[in-house]
Amino acid sequence: MTIPTVALVFGGGSIGHDMSIKYAQSVYDAVDKKRYSPILVGVARDGKWWLQENTKEFPLHVDFSGAQLIFFPGGGGKALVHRRNGDHRTCHVNVVFQISPYGGSEGLLETAQVPFVGSRGPASAICSDKQIIKRILRDAGLPIARSLVLLAPEEVKFQFAQEALCSESLFVKPASLHSSIGVSKVTCESEFQTAVDLAFSYDSKVIVEEYVHARELECAVLQEAERPSDLICSSPSEIIPIGEHAFFTSQAKVDGRGIVVKPKAELDESEADRVRALSREAFRVIGCEALARVDFLMRLNGELLINEVGTAPILSSSSMFSKMMEESGIPYKELIQRLLEDAIKRSERARAVRSRAGGLRARADRP
Known part of the structure; x- marks a missing residue:
């Protein structure tokens, strides 16, 4: 064979x-x-x-x-x-x-x-635009941080953004980049304008978001190839910025310095269950397939906010997604094998649907 x-x-x-x-x-x-x-x-x-x-x-x-x-x-x-x-x-x-x-x-x-391997349809496009994904999650009743959208560098002043978002500090982000590239935390007018200019150097649309004093959690979601309605959700992991890093910066993601990573976050079982439940909801609302990583902010009072959903998480042996799956009993090589099998099975199901639809159209067109 x-x-x-x-x-x-x-x-x-x-x-x-x-x-x-x-x-x-x-x-x-x-x-x-x-x-x-x-x-x-x-x-x-x-x-x-x-x-x-x-x-x-x-x-x-x-x-x-x-x-x-x-x-x-x-x-x-x-x-x-x-x-x-x-x-x-x-x-x-x-x-x-x-x-x-x-x-x-x-x-x-x-x-x-x-x-x-990965999501078909609009899910990947949705997750690549922070404005669009926030709207979809918000309209589905899922919790997100407050934000504004800028289409030009001079649209909003720092004080207005502070008042609108009820936040003294702010995050400024390019709308369509991930891995914290072009992201800045700002606390004053001069920092704000510099951050906006930086974000616009990467993108034509910029997100200004409230600063949330919170823990940074992640959850890995894996779809069962044979039963697509079944979603395996890992135990949440936690990323703790330390030293000079005020948040999980792009540089920290590349070199691994300035952060502490806990593949299994210190949460009680009810908190971990809430993270997994929201991860499944976000996965289904967006229409993800195969896999996704859902990022959360957890306020000190326990409130959870969905920060991002990634349909193309990094899949190296040392990546957070792979570590979370390994913590959940799925070793790296098995994860790669599952994803390949899932891609083939989903394609077979899609081909069968196209074939049935073609047959129905052919019968409808007969005189």
Whole structure:
């Protein structure tokens, strides 16, 4: 029997390009080579997909000297391998594992109708925009922090934002970036304007949010492949910024310094159950599939606020998502295997739905 081919896709044009390459090796090492035949696909900063053919050692950067990989729309995984010298061939990819802190290729993969790890449909787009996800969570009655949206740097003054959000200190964030990139905590007018300018250097839309004196918690959610309505929720973890870090900054996320990470937070069982219950609700409200990481702020009085939902959490062996799953009894290699199996099974169900819908349309069109 032919071993299914899994394309590990990494790189891309985002700020997370280099991080993605670093994390990809961890996933590559965890793939069961007896069950899957992995190929490496590096996405250059201009968005082109390149086969990484010299794989004696895992690449440190995207090599674009070989062949491009181009999926056929509706091809179910059929792809063109295109070389500069005109030497073309086709190949078949059974499943794609996109390794990126931000995702970004879900639409392309859906158009190609190739199975892939992660959420289909609008969930990834929703979670990539802090304004949109806040509106959806709020409209569903789920708790979030107060915030304002800026579309231009001079729209709001610091004092107005303080009064509107009932908060002396504020957070300023680019709307569509994660990993705390471009995020600032501010306490005065001069800091506010600097923070707004920084956030607008990354994005055309900026979120100003109340400062919440709280514990930072996370929960990993994994969907059961055979029973999609069943969601495995980990024990919550906790991140404690220390020293110079006023919050979990992007630098702290990269170098691991200035924070204490507790894979299992010190919570009583009722508190942990509330975190898991809200994580499941957020997962379902947004329409996530496969996996998600839900971030919380827990006020000192125990009130929980959903801070972010990530449909493309980092999946290295040392990432918080992987650690939380391991704490819940799912080791890293098993997690990677589950995600690949889930992607294939979801694609099979989607194909069956499309087939039934096609049959119904055909009967409806008969005279």
